Amino acid sequence: MSRLVVVSNRIADPRKTAAGGLAVALAEVLNNTGGLWFGWSGRIVDQTEVDDVHVQQAGPVKLAMVDLSKADHDAFYLGYSNGVLWPVFHYRLDLADFDAGYIAGYRRVNQLFARKLLPLLRPDDVIWVHDYHLIPLAAELRALGCQQRIGFFLHIPLPPPLILAAIPGHDWLIRALFAYDLVGFQSEADLDHFARYVESEAHAQRLPDQRWRAFGRTVHAGAFPIGIDVQEFTELANAREAVEMYERTKREYYRRKLLVGVDRLDYSKGLPQRMRAFREFLDKNPDLRSSATLIQIASPSRENVGAYSDLLHELESLCGSINGNFGDLDWMPVRYIHRTVARARLPGLYKASRVALVTPLRDGMNLVAKEFLAAQDEEDPGVLVLSRFAGAAEQLKEALLVNPYDTEGTAAAILLALQMPLEERRERHQSLMRNVRQQDVHWWCERFLAALAEARAEEKGTSWLRL
Ligand SMILES: O=P(O)(O)OC[C@H]1O[C@H](O[C@H]2O[C@H](CO)[C@@H](O)[C@H](O)[C@H]2O)[C@H](O)[C@@H](O)[C@@H]1O
Ligand SMILES: O=c1ccn([C@@H]2O[C@H](COP(=O)(O)OP(=O)(O)O)[C@@H](O)[C@H]2O)c(=O)[nH]1
DSSP states (O other): OOOEEEEESSOOOTTOGGGOHHHHHHHHHHHHHTOEEEEEEEEEEOGGGTTOEEEEEETTEEEEEEEEEHHHHIIIIIIIIIIIIHHHHTTOGGGOOOOTTHHHHHHHHHHHHHHHHGGGOOTTOEEEEESGGGTTHHHHHHHTTOOSEEEEEOOSOOOOHHHHTTSTTHHHHHHHHTTSSEEEESSHHHHHHHHHHHHHTSOOEEETTTEEEETTEEEEEEEOOOOOOHHHHHHHHHSHHHHHHHHHHHHHTTTSEEEEEEEESOGGGOHHHHHHHHHHHHHHOGGGGGGEEEEEEEEOOOTTSHHHHHHHHHHHHHHHHHHHHHOBTTBOSEEEEOSOOOTTTHHHHHHTOSEEEEOOSSBSOOHHHHHHHHHSOTTSOOEEEEETTBGGGGTOTTSEEEOTTOHHHHHHHHHHHHHOOHHHHHHHHHHHHHHHHHTOHHHHHHHHHHHHHHOOOOOOOOGGGOO
């Protein structure tokens, strides 16, 4: 069996449960193959100290990490990855900062990753690169002579061709994808955008079996929706921290029906739109006012990127005005928490809630939607209100699907969710859980790696790949 090499910007120690489902799923394959996980250490150091690779053993898995200088981190992570690619890939051209200096930092860090990874590779390794930070990595590796099989998975959406084409140098970026043997997306919609882009902008030829040929190379592409580790999450739900959280929340809110939202504080998550919909619901349903409370966890994220601090102020002001206008001495409609809540406690909060509001304006997948479902008591389950623009909506069709831009429509769905009879809640939850269980993170991992094993690198030439 070939050794698996995973490359991602962030690395999580796969032995720690707090690391999450992705780390657990990757840990399983990495453990079985004595694999290697390569990425950024999370440390910012002086330019003169950048050269070292820190290697650490985590059970049978080797973690290899590089540090970044402040200039590289700012241009690569804050600048190009999160100031250009993140907003554009989430359809937010208005928030993109096309500073010409960022791309050089993005290329520099991808070249650094390639240079540092190459000596650690073995001839029969299979390499799996994750996410938008590392799109040109395979091309950089190929330029250094790397012949191994390389797959890429994009965790965020891929927008339609004309949005993608607004990125200066978009052709360079997408051409770099042809250095991979397999490119995976979260949804059929993303795959369709890829096909349309490469056929119209790069004049790629569509071949049978989801293969596209351009720039003298053939790439396989497919939709591989990511799931959660249901067993790991169930164990987390039965552990002390989650049980305590459940009991405390139930005790504190025994007179209320709880709605819950758990998101990074990110403009893609539709938080102001969600608050406006909740305000509309309160406004239209005065009789239900004091019986519904929304707990919104907004976990701090990318605070050095301008668009994120604007969002923070907008959200704080909305929550303040809702509580000011609708609250009473014994009831606050919104409990807004601008802090990261430990993953171990979340199942307790989900289980204590009657409704989850997962209403992003765009989302690659959204794992919170699946975690909420997995944490429910199947005899008395809560209801998932889900944006039709989350990748998860392609799979979770029995949720209450909403358009988050439609304030009245979302407010109506909140009412429906709060009043849904037990029988219907059970039926919906049962069919949703069939999907969550079947298409879990192990299914995702196995399908991607099986497709990568089958994907034949049809050309070994590398000269054109010099980006
Ligand atoms: O590393 P950060 O900048 O702090 O951001 C955290 C992660 O956010 C993104 O998550 C995406 O992947 C999820 C799993 O596939 C998916 O459910 C979600 O819809 C996506 O937004 C990002 O893609 C990761 O690289 C970041 O580490
Ligand atoms: O305060 C928080 C907020 C989120 N999460 C976890 O972070 C992940 C968020 O993943 P999702 O796919 O929903 O969105 P992303 O943040 O990756 O865009 C989920 O596993 C959540 O349980 C957490 O542990 N604590």
